[in-house]
Amino acid sequence: MKIAAQSDFYFQTYGPNEGIKRLEKLGYQYITYTITDRYDQPFTTKWTDTEIKERYEPIKKAVEASNLEMLFAMIGTDIYNDVLHHTFEARKKMCVNAVKAAAYAGCGIIAVRPATIVRAVQNAMEKSKEISLEVFNAMKEEAEKMGVKLAFINNTMSQTLWGGNFCYGSTAADLVELSERYDAGIIIDPVSAYNSLQRVEELLVGVGDKLIGFLITDIEGATKSSVLPTMGIINYSEISNCLRQVPEETALVVMQTPILKRYGDFIHNEPMVEALNQFLRKTADVIVRKNEN
């Protein structure tokens, strides 16, 4: 399996060239990039194509000049999983702009989460699919122009769940159906699976050879806050066993951003960051090795 680092924190903190150097020093060969702009930010509301290109093209150039390979981009979770009528068009536009950003950043694949609609809405499941498809179709149109493929991540309902509502999570069958229609494969986020009351192991069985990525991330059971992988609620022992069934080329993506952000006050303390990254990298290695044994 490929072990990849979520790279956006490095690019944002150190700039593309220095960020790449640091990721190489940590021993990574593969990276992913998470686009975290929001539907109500200038990225969506104001930026022209030229501005998006200026912002993201340096990433592509830095990666091309390095020994790293960019596997795929992901759109951050706060995109359109709370679909309200008055923001829907803006959220759709944000996703379309994210396709452009991914292309300029040199990502051949962009992954997005299907919509989730609160269950209180009539025909919520059908409505979820309807609006998801509307956004995917818009993204697909742009993706074909830009030479980018679409992939899908299982979504979460945690925010609305804790707010008192209840949403549908995307099932393995939903993801397979979408990936067959839009062609680039599936990425599994174990925390989203947990928050959607689904077993990660079942999702893995369901997606089979369509899996292109698995996110190494974890949360604390009671508070749902991020913790180091293997220390939280996610059963990495069972996951490791299940990963035997997936394609060898699947990327295990070490989700560094939520962890590194927790140490924002100390992030320029290089020995600490290096030790943290060594731990995260070793965790991915151990998960893979257990899978191979």
Added chain:
Amino acid sequence: MKIGTQLGFSDGLNLMEEEIFKHLSDAGFDCVDYPLMLENYDSPIWKLSDIELRNKMETTKNIIHKNGLTVGQTHSPLDAYWWGDISTKEARWNAQIQAIKASAFLGSPYVVVHPLTWTYRGNKQKYEEAKNINMEFYRFLEPYLKEYNVKVAIENLFGYDLHNRPCRSTCSTASDLKNYVDTLDSDCFVVCLDVGHATLALQDPVEMIYELGKDYLHVTHIHDNCYLNDDHMMPGFGKLDWYSIGKALRDIGYEGVFNFEADRSYYKLGEFGKELSLDLLKFYAKLGRAIVEST
């Protein structure tokens, strides 16, 4: 500021004592928090003669020193209170004396001794009862502290209210801790601030550090939580403000050890612990330095 930790990282790794302390030293720690609290009052270790206890602890001390470490603090058994069975009081308090001796033989300047505690929920009469019995307890220990040249660090604690929520209890506030130390009026007693306990008693650990100052505050227990449970999490994964805690300790000129009591992270690694514990240990050491040195 020196960095120390308990030894939970080694659980399940089947390491010899030599290896445990070598790993600690290699990871970058300066000090050991030797875990005497894991022994109950009726443990065979407290029945050893003074010579046997000295031999056992000095052997360990020599291994610790050989690896460039010192024992920064120990923690006495947690079961000094008899909970209705007063016939066990003598044995329980005797274990505390033995822990003081063991600390001295290990070369530790401090032994953390919890106050005897129960939750009095604002009842002033019960507060006074708790204080009286604690004064009796600590004064009982004082001659041994003088004889063995060890100081007791009185730790801030929390309790649970009628709805099982964390709340204030014995020695929960800086003023309570200072009051205990002042009442004892002896240089054998100082304060141990457990920053996680502080939040559970609805206190701000940063304010407590400033209020205690370096004259009272000699010992720390460092761990994190989300203000809900005594999780003993790794700093950074709960809600405590670590930058401000580090700054406050520097501002008061704290001269003690920045001592992790956050071993639960190692236990949470489960079956991955065998391969990841030592890497986590290295991260802890670097994290400790980052917190106490970042400006």
